[in-house]
Amino acid sequence: MYINTHTYFSLRYGTIKPKDLLKMAQGMGIDCMALTDINNSSACLDFVRLAPRYGLKPVIGVDFRQGARQQFILLAKNNHGFLQINNYLSGFLHQQQLKIPEQPVPLADTLVVYPFATYKGKGLKENEFLGVRASDLNRLKFSHWKEQPEKLLALHTVSFKDKKGFNTHRLLRAIDKNTLLSKLPVTDQGHPEDLICPPDDLIKAYEEFPWLLENTQKLLHSCSIDFDFSQEVPNNQRSYTGNTGLDYRLLRKLSYAGLSYRYKRPGGRVMKRIEKELDIIHEKGFVSYFLINWKILKYARSKGYFYVGRGSGANSIIAYLLRITDVDPVELDLYFERFINLYRKNPPDFDIDFSWSDRDDITEFIFRRFPHTALLTVYNTFKYKASVRELGKVFGLPKSEIDRLSGGDIRPDKLDKLSRLVLIYSESIQGFPNYLGIHAGGILISEKPIHYYTATFLPPKVFRLPNSIWWLQKTSDCTSLTFSVSGVWERSRTP
Known part of the structure; x- marks a missing residue:
């Protein structure tokens, strides 16, 4: 039922560490999940390697977005599909400016999921589907897509653990857009409800349309990815001459x-x-x-x-x-x-x-x-000074106060509310991949x-x-x- 989950490798957007995501999924009884970081496939191999330890079947793909706007999700049906996705994504990452289209080119062994709310196409190919958020269900009742139930899926995005995770996300988005938090447009943010939740919560949210969850679960289980992590078979070039x-x-x-x-x-x-x-x-x-x-x-x-x-x-x-x-x-x-x-x-x-x-x-x-x-x-991560300076700018603190906070020699009880928030959230993002x-x-x-x-x-x-x-x-x-x-x-x- 989870076809769109993000870790903090969705740079300056996601706020969940990959291992934390797996631990939470295990605690909630989730047995299958697709990792689809935004314009990034860096965490996929670790996710596939670690998922079985948490009793979870891994599915991998990429959430293709233009800024914060979701264009489509590509899921790999198998290893060849993952190769196709990486080829396709790399084509965009090799450009000077990232420009993601509204629809992908045909890719073998992949599944495409468009957001129901913004999809403008008239039809769908065999491997294409529409993802319906819980907030879209009333609109679905009056949509002609209701007549093609086999093409509809439940789309619940997971980007944050809790409310604090969402607040951290907003700060990361403000850092990314180089703007004050108070001036961050809603269109550059995720949804507050994009939280990880137990399957029972999704069953309740989609109780009028249970077949959406059934379709989603069936689609996830149709995917299978396999890498050898035994270290017994090296993946470096096996033959110098070809023989x-x-x-x-x-x-x-x-x-x-x-x-x-x-x-x-x-x-x-x-x-x-x-x-x-x-x-x-x-x-x-x-x-x-x-x-x-x-x-x-x-x-x-x-x-x-x-x-x-x-x-x-x-x-x-x-x-x-x-x-x-x-x-x-x-x-x-x-x-x-x-x-x-x-x-x-x-x-x-x-x-x-x-x-x-x-x-x-x-x-x-x-x-x-x-x-x-x-x-x-390499991934450069947020360290103490960098996180304090970036957050200080986002909160609009003067340079002198930012210099004082980043110096480290401070007494929290002597700080005002905004300065304390800078220190609190700097701890939250320390260690996050930055660029x-x-x-x-x-x-x-x-x-x-x-x-x-x-x-x-x-x-x-x-x-x-x-x-x-x-x-x-x-x-x-x-x-x-x-x-x-x-x-x-x-x-x-x-x-």
């Missing part, structure tokens, strides 16, 4: 070809170590990762770029032979098992330092060479298209390549290379 058998033969060939560069007289200990590592790397399915790093560093050497491999990757003789690292683990008696062992499920790490002056060219090469690649972004920022250099190289996991957007800085370069909003099960501020390539798992 895992050829990958292994290439890794073996490169390893033995590097013997003459690293050793004058390799003994039996070296040869035994090579075979041991090759067997484990092959068995654990990490061959492509070694080859990807080898290719990147081969390019770096061809350009004369200096780099230093460090960390536990230096425990590998294969990495030493491929010139990923420059430490001889045999001479120093370093244990390979500290880097990779048969019990390790998550992929390994290579820490490689590059000069900041070479970073952009290395990044551009990676995008040219590997098909499903995206740079990584997207650029990661120092995280890069995802995925087996599947990036949009299989999430939508993407364009940052201010873009590499001008033949194909579009996208910044990843968020994903929860891809392996990445990370290029830190100091110029370090690391391999990390995104949160």
Whole structure:
């Protein structure tokens, strides 16, 4: 019955943390829910991963809005539908100005829900429906759409936990519109009744039209999404050459070809170590990762770029032979098992330092060479000072008072009502995602298209390549290379 729910990843709009949403749903006996953040799919994978723990079947999609005005909701019938939605959403996020149309283009394996109150079309396609809010029921009685009950659903939007959540929402909307709270238009706000409520409350609200709830429940249960969160099967690029058998033969060939560069007289200990590592790397399915790093560093050497491999990757003789690292683990008696062992499920790490002056060219090469690649972004959250300053402006406080409050050295009992409200609500929004920022250099190289996991957007800085370069909003099960501020390539798992 819940086809339109928002978390605080509906930036500067929603006020519910994803885990809190799931906890509340479990406490109310809700067994199925669709997460549809506004113009954002960042929380979807975590929602799918966590939902079973709370006894809830997850459905995912996106609430497409122009400002606060809801245009339509897209729900994914399956993983391919989610890919289609992310492709479609990314097209808008790649624009300089966000312009959401009143109707979407046809997308396979998706369901479209239009708000009944504002829908202007004359007909509906097979996968299209109208969502009727409880406040629209009297109007429905006199509408011709009543003659097509199979096309009507119950639309109860969930954006807030309670009244305080709605008040917080209004403050976030005022921050987003850069206006005083007293001047925030109603059209830029959500509805006060968009609260999470138990199924019994919805049954009572729609008691004259119970089939609306039945249609909605049936539609939700027709959707099925599935991702592997076991961490036993990496989602990074599985094959370097396109064939895992050829990958292994290439890794073996490169390893033995590097013997003459690293050793004058390799003994039996070296040869035994090579075979041991090759067997484990092959068995654990990490061959492509070694080859990807080898290719990147081969390019770096061809350009004369200096780099230093460090960390536990230096425990590998294969990495030493491929010139990923420059430490001889045999001479120093370093244990390979500290880097990779048969019990390790998550992929390994290579820490490689590059000069900041070479970073952009290395990044551009990676995008040219590997098909499903995206740079990584971060969510900048509201901290104490930022939240106090933003709320102080929304409440119309003078700069001197805002400076005093943001300083932190204050006595609440000496403050007036507005200043106390600033402090109260600043605590409410601390930790909320505020806006997207650029990661120092995280890069995802995925087996599947990036949009299989999430939508993407364009940052201010873009590499001008033949194909579009996208910044990843968020994903929860891809392996990445990370290029830190100091110029370090690391391999990390995104949160």
